[in-house]
Amino acid sequence: MSTIYEVAKLAGCAVSTVSRVLNHHPNVSAKTKAKVQTAMDKLQYRPNTVAKSLASQRTHCVGIMVNELASSFFGTLTGAIESTMRAHNKHTIVTAGHSDAATEKKGIEFLIDRKCDAIVVHAEAVSDAYLIELIERGVAMLVMNREIKGYESYCISLNNELGGFLATQAVIAHGHNDIAYISGPMKKHDAHQRWEGHRRALEHANIDYNPLNFIEAEFTKSGGEAAFYRLLKRKAVFSAIVCGNDEIACGVMTAARQHGLALPSELSIVGFDNSPITLCTYPTLTSIDYPIAQMGQYAANHILQTVYGEHIDCDSGQFKPQLVERASLIKRVAMK
Amino acid sequence: MSTIYEVAKLAGCAVSTVSRVLNHHPNVSAKTKAKVQTAMDKLQYRPNTVAKSLASQRTHCVGIMVNELASSFFGTLTGAIESTMRAHNKHTIVTAGHSDAATEKKGIEFLIDRKCDAIVVHAEAVSDAYLIELIERGVAMLVMNREIKGYESYCISLNNELGGFLATQAVIAHGHNDIAYISGPMKKHDAHQRWEGHRRALEHANIDYNPLNFIEAEFTKSGGEAAFYRLLKRKAVFSAIVCGNDEIACGVMTAARQHGLALPSELSIVGFDNSPITLCTYPTLTSIDYPIAQMGQYAANHILQTVYGEHIDCDSGQFKPQLVERASLIKRVAMK
DNA sequence: CTGTTAGCGCATTCAT
DNA sequence: ATGAATGCGCTAACAG
Numbered sequence: 001m002s003t004i005y006e007v008a009k010l011a012g013c014a015v016s017t018v019s020r021v022l023n024h025h026p027n028v029s030a031k032t033k034a035k036v037q038t039a040m041d042k043l044q045y046r047p048n049t050v051a052k053s054l055a056s057q058r059t060h061c062v063g064i065m066v067n068e069l070a071s072s073f074f075g076t077l078t079g080a081i082e083s084t085m086r087a088h089n090k091h092t093i094v095t096a097g098h099s100d101a102a103t104e105k106k107g108i109e110f111l112i113d114r115k116c117d118a119i120v121v122h123a124e125a126v127s128d129a130y131l132i133e134l135i136e137r138g139v140a141m142l143v144m145n146r147e148i149k150g151y152e153s154y155c156i157s158l159n160n161e162l163g164g165f166l167a168t169q170a171v172i173a174h175g176h177n178d179i180a181y182i183s184g185p186m187k188k189h190d191a192h193q194r195w196e197g198h199r200r201a202l203e204h205a206n207i208d209y210n211p212l213n214f215i216e217a218e219f220t221k222s223g224g225e226a227a228f229y230r231l232l233k234r235k236a237v238f239s240a241i242v243c244g245n246d247e248i249a250c251g252v253m254t255a256a257r258q259h260g261l262a263l264p265s266e267l268s269i270v271g272f273d274n275s276p277i278t279l280c281t282y283p284t285l286t287s288i289d290y291p292i293a294q295m296g297q298y299a300a301n302h303i304l305q306t307v308y309g310e311h312i313d314c315d316s317g318q319f320k321p322q323l324v325e326r327a328s329l330i331k332r333v334a335m336k
Numbered sequence: 337m338s339t340i341y342e343v344a345k346l347a348g349c350a351v352s353t354v355s356r357v358l359n360h361h362p363n364v365s366a367k368t369k370a371k372v373q374t375a376m377d378k379l380q381y382r383p384n385t386v387a388k389s390l391a392s393q394r395t396h397c398v399g400i401m402v403n404e405l406a407s408s409f410f411g412t413l414t415g416a417i418e419s420t421m422r423a424h425n426k427h428t429i430v431t432a433g434h435s436d437a438a439t440e441k442k443g444i445e446f447l448i449d450r451k452c453d454a455i456v457v458h459a460e461a462v463s464d465a466y467l468i469e470l471i472e473r474g475v476a477m478l479v480m481n482r483e484i485k486g487y488e489s490y491c492i493s494l495n496n497e498l499g500g501f502l503a504t505q506a507v508i509a510h511g512h513n514d515i516a517y518i519s520g521p522m523k524k525h526d527a528h529q530r531w532e533g534h535r536r537a538l539e540h541a542n543i544d545y546n547p548l549n550f551i552e553a554e555f556t557k558s559g560g561e562a563a564f565y566r567l568l569k570r571k572a573v574f575s576a577i578v579c580g581n582d583e584i585a586c587g588v589m590t591a592a593r594q595h596g597l598a599l600p601s602e603l604s605i606v607g608f609d610n611s612p613i614t615l616c617t618y619p620t621l622t623s624i625d626y627p628i629a630q631m632g633q634y635a636a637n638h639i640l641q642t643v644y645g646e647h648i649d650c651d652s653g654q655f656k657p658q659l660v661e662r663a664s665l666i667k668r669v670a671m672k
Numbered sequence: 673c674t675g676t677t678a679g680c681g682c683a684t685t686c687a688t
Numbered sequence: 689a690t691g692a693a694t695g696c697g698c699t700a701a702c703a704g
Contacts, residue, residue: 279557
């Protein structure tokens with residue numbers, strides 16, 4: 001690997017001149033620029049990014065911390081950020097927090113130590129106070145899927161309550177009154193908010209909330225299966241189930257069919273996230289769209305604007321979910 | 337942010353001493369070490385990773401380049417690598433090549449310029465010659481899903497031919513002789529190899545290869561749907577379809593059902609990859625397991641061993657696929 | 673328009 | 689066991 005000094009020597013000029021052509025400074029004569037260029041070519045010179053970062057205090061890197069990399073949700077999030085950043089010659093460092101506070105902190109601190117120009121965090125276990133401390137310390141940070149009061153401008157989130165409302169509203173609009181709800185872990189605020197939306201929709205339609213029809217589960221397929229069986233054991237009565245996410249819904253389908261129910265004729269189901277699996281299930285899954293790719297793009301644009309000073313319009317960081325109708329939700333038929 | 341100098345001053349010693357305690361050098365007296373520690377605490381000192389990297393020529397980072405981040409396949413690959421690296425305090429920089437030669441090169445070069453200690457590459461568009469050039473240039477690189485003759489030790493791959501063989505063999509074992517094959521793009525070597533395995537299985541069972549039953553598609557759900565319809569238009573006769581991957585299989589399910597076929601009774605289907613969607617389809621999808629997580633882990637361990645000198649056993653980089661039986665493949669029933 | 677020089681923050685001989 | 693000095697490769701005033 002050759003250095004800037006060797007290029008300068010070969011080109012017969014000073015390192016600062018080389019540095020100038022490297023960074024496209026205007027004040028360089030055409031002919032010296034050409035000399036430098038050929039010298040760089042001849043030496044196959046590649047600037048050392050690490051040295052550049054140290055000297056310029058800019059890494060042109062943004063860091064991302066998500067729960068897991070092996071997930072369609074976080075995959076499309078990081079994918080969206082990487083794509084739009086990459087288009088502006090910025091790069092991306094990712095790290096996984098595995099929903100564990102200590103791991104999340106290590107991940108975030110790694111990104112900071114690595115001098116990322118900005119970081120976007122999808123943390124689940126870490127406290128608001130910790131994130132606030134970082135913001136106050138001057139870390140350029142964007143927080144996904146979380147609303148920290150007083151720091152709204154640093155947060156990008158989905159209106160989960162509205163999503164829960166829309167899901168249940170759709171079910172009601174199809175004539176169902178006996179509606180079960182399988183929530184994700186209620187300690188997770190998004191799960192909780194979706195459930196609140198569910199309740200508001202019931203109230204809105206004058207349907208009594210029946211605790212027997214509520215059940216908490218993991219945000220997974222097997223969580224959905226288990227929840228369905230517990231619902232049966234309770235002898236709960238329902239013609240439709242609203243699920244905390246698509247994976248739960250997928251598990252419900254499996255369990256319901258196992259139990260002998262025909263789908264969707266004997267049971268309507270709606271999911272949440274509008275993940276790719278909504279198209280793979282049979283019947284295809286009605287779901288609430290979580291515009292995760294747009295949110296990632298928004299995050300990227302926001303950073304390009306505020307940190308790198310590029311001219312990009314960003315409006316709000318509050319996103320709205322939407323109902324996507326497919327085959328798993330149909331008009332209620334007479335109960336047997 | 338405080339620097340090593342400030343720590344040294346506060347502790348009343350030289351920077352080299354601070355550096356020693358930082359790097360756990362043995363030759364530091366207990367008491368000076370304590371002094372330095374308290375100074376670091378008081379200043380909330382955090383070493384500057386960039387400066388460290390420049391001085392030590394080691395970044396403790398490995399780079400990964402994959403086609404897309406928003407994919408379950410690449411998600412689990414990067415996830416596996418990140419996890420095992422992270423457990424050894426190494427970190428991960430990812431970049432996407434989008435199956436485009438120029439983008440892939442830029443991605444790889446970025447990782448190299450960023451002085452990653454090692455990189456693992458899942459490139460699709462770039463030439464073997466280019467990768468060889470990098471290896472010869474001394475880049476510590478691991479190539480996934482590709483076998484470069486003469487450089488086998490740098491490659492980690494799956495025996496795709498065997499996978500294709502196993503898939504078709506299973507179908508034959510269930511009594512099918514009229515078997516369609518929907519391949520991924522034949523210019524992709526893995527698609528091609530799977531198809532070769534398919535042919536070998538047919539030959540092995542003395543079944544004539546019928547070009548009418550072969551069709552090429554994109555590696556996507558819509559690719560699978562389109563392929564199925566083209567098969568129909570050709571009036572091809574088959575009681576089972578072997579698909580190049582799970583997404584194609586998923587598309588076939590949709591199209592077949594659309595066409596009025598009952599699954600699996602009227603059509604058996606097998607996929608490839610054993611991706612998460614195999615559990616979401618109905619019937620669940622028989623598939624060939626692609627041990628991508630193990631392969632990622634192997635890559636990480638290999639790097640830990642060869643680059644960082646840690647003691648970890650790695651055997652071979654050649655992995656074997658396995659049949660995973662589920663509900664989509666059943667015994668052939670009398671054709672109508 | 674170009675060259676000189678002093679950092680950026682830390683690691684690492686080489687003395688002591 | 690500890691300190692002083694040099695270098696890692698590049699940027700950014702400043703001077704000319």
